[in-house]
Amino acid sequence: MGMVETRRPRADRARQVADLLRREILQGRFQQGALPLETALSREFGASRNTVREALGLLREEGLVERCPGVGTTVAAEKYPHGLHRLLGLAETLREHGEVTNRVRTMSDIEPPAAVRERLGLMPGERVVYVERVRSLNGLPLSLDLTYLIREVGEPLFDADLERTDIFVLLERFAGQPLGMAELTLEAVNADPHTAAVLEVPRGSALLMVERLTHLADGRPVDLEFIRFRGDRLTMRGHLRRDTEGE
Amino acid sequence: MGMVETRRPRADRARQVADLLRREILQGRFQQGALPLETALSREFGASRNTVREALGLLREEGLVERCPGVGTTVAAEKYPHGLHRLLGLAETLREHGEVTNRVRTMSDIEPPAAVRERLGLMPGERVVYVERVRSLNGLPLSLDLTYLIREVGEPLFDADLERTDIFVLLERFAGQPLGMAELTLEAVNADPHTAAVLEVPRGSALLMVERLTHLADGRPVDLEFIRFRGDRLTMRGHLRRDTEGE
Numbered sequence: 001m002g003m004v005e006t007r008r009p010r011a012d013r014a015r016q017v018a019d020l021l022r023r024e025i026l027q028g029r030f031q032q033g034a035l036p037l038e039t040a041l042s043r044e045f046g047a048s049r050n051t052v053r054e055a056l057g058l059l060r061e062e063g064l065v066e067r068c069p070g071v072g073t074t075v076a077a078e079k080y081p082h083g084l085h086r087l088l089g090l091a092e093t094l095r096e097h098g099e100v101t102n103r104v105r106t107m108s109d110i111e112p113p114a115a116v117r118e119r120l121g122l123m124p125g126e127r128v129v130y131v132e133r134v135r136s137l138n139g140l141p142l143s144l145d146l147t148y149l150i151r152e153v154g155e156p157l158f159d160a161d162l163e164r165t166d167i168f169v170l171l172e173r174f175a176g177q178p179l180g181m182a183e184l185t186l187e188a189v190n191a192d193p194h195t196a197a198v199l200e201v202p203r204g205s206a207l208l209m210v211e212r213l214t215h216l217a218d219g220r221p222v223d224l225e226f227i228r229f230r231g232d233r234l235t236m237r238g239h240l241r242r243d244t245e246g247e
Numbered sequence: 248m249g250m251v252e253t254r255r256p257r258a259d260r261a262r263q264v265a266d267l268l269r270r271e272i273l274q275g276r277f278q279q280g281a282l283p284l285e286t287a288l289s290r291e292f293g294a295s296r297n298t299v300r301e302a303l304g305l306l307r308e309e310g311l312v313e314r315c316p317g318v319g320t321t322v323a324a325e326k327y328p329h330g331l332h333r334l335l336g337l338a339e340t341l342r343e344h345g346e347v348t349n350r351v352r353t354m355s356d357i358e359p360p361a362a363v364r365e366r367l368g369l370m371p372g373e374r375v376v377y378v379e380r381v382r383s384l385n386g387l388p389l390s391l392d393l394t395y396l397i398r399e400v401g402e403p404l405f406d407a408d409l410e411r412t413d414i415f416v417l418l419e420r421f422a423g424q425p426l427g428m429a430e431l432t433l434e435a436v437n438a439d440p441h442t443a444a445v446l447e448v449p450r451g452s453a454l455l456m457v458e459r460l461t462h463l464a465d466g467r468p469v470d471l472e473f474i475r476f477r478g479d480r481l482t483m484r485g486h487l488r489r490d491t492e493g494e
Contacts, residue, residue, distance in 0.1 A: 188478030231435030
């Protein structure tokens with residue numbers, strides 16, 4: 001008996017094979033970009049050719065592999081790991097994968113609604129700086145970031161090189177102290193048509209949505225961000241511990 | 248000038264408002280489940296009625312709110328926070344939100360493919376226990392979990408109450424030691440038709456996909472899981488630190 005019992009529906013067996021292949025693709029097992037032939041995969045996973053073919057179809061739907069006539073199945077796109085073990089800016093975390101560039105879509109001094117004011121611990125009447133950026137790696141769109149900054153660190157950004165620098169790095173420079181802790185909420189959402197156009201993905205594509213409130217080392221909240229990462233280009237990687245050390 | 252400059256496309260302003268509303272919904276600001284009237288939201292966000300309406304439309308598409316004739320816009324579904332600060336089983340992390348139940352779709356002793364064997368640090372020929380479960384909270388499907396366990400902790404599961412107990416809790420009992428660290432990869436993927444049917448969501452719905460390799464306190468890897476969470480029901484919440492303490 002192979003890995004996958006034949007009594008189970010083929011779609012279940014295909015998903016099981018697809019998950020293991022996805023993992024191997026993300027790990028960079030297929031260095032030349034070409035997956036083994038279906039017969040070899042069939043042997044490796046103890047699954048029928050039809051199951052393997054359906055598994056490859058699932059990964060193709062995700063945009064992870066493509067079928068090239070005469071060549072077989074190849075890895076279609078690199079998916080980059082964003083560190084989840086430490087608070088890092090995008091360029092910092094993807095340093096070894098290439099160059100991050102940022103296109104500023106809008107930047108202005110605004111009167112924040114209560115939802116922003118409360119998160120940033122501001123008094124009524126205090127203004128914030130709003131920045132909206134499309135962030136790309138090696139020229140390919142990776143994320144759309146909506147950012148609210150307290151004025152002390154936000155105002156100097158108008159004169160900074162936002163195109164080529166993480167906001168985190170600039171914040172630490174302007175605040176004269178390192179960042180401390182960030183609260184993070186992660187979700188998976190479907191791309192609405194307008195966001196899909198900005199990120200150059202099909203409508204409805206799965207996005208990794210991150211809401212992040214970052215504090216300075218002294219505890220003051222300074223930076224509230226809403227980030228939509230392309231699901232086909234980015235993974236988050238980290239570690240969790242069972243004990244509560246550091247809580 | 249309000250929060251959102253009128254020169255920007257309305258879709259951009261709507262996204263900005265939607266993100267703040269999403270946050271407030273997740274925070275439980277609208278206790279009775281009813282959002283303020285469009286005129287009130289318009290004032291609060293310094294945005295036009297049309298922008299607010301479009302923002303509500305985006306949240307409706309996500310399944311977060313619904314429009315009830317004569318009542319206005321109401322919160323459609325609770326979205327549960329999964330702790331990302333500590334390694335927890337689903338029932339443990341959602342304890343205060345209700346009862347987690349598990350439907351075992353398949354469970355068997357299998358010969359693992361190389362991809363599983365290597366992750367679990369097993370020798371060729373060593374077998375593993377494969378478990379596939381649909382996990383629900385208060386009767387509503389939340390996730391589909393594919394789990395590979397080393398035999399020492401997997402075999403006793405055949406006689407355990409998997410319907411009502413987290414595997415984590417059982418593993419610690421069978422191993423006679425607590426769990427230690429887990430490596431985690433998070434992605435956003437679209438639901439294929441078969442998975443969508445299992446999780447009772449529309450095809451293509453955004454899912455939060457988690458691959459997790461869990462180790463015992465003594466360092467041995469014991470549990471490799473591939474988990475698909477419904478994007479409309481679950482968020483991941485945690486903290487990150489800028490410094491590298493604990494690395």
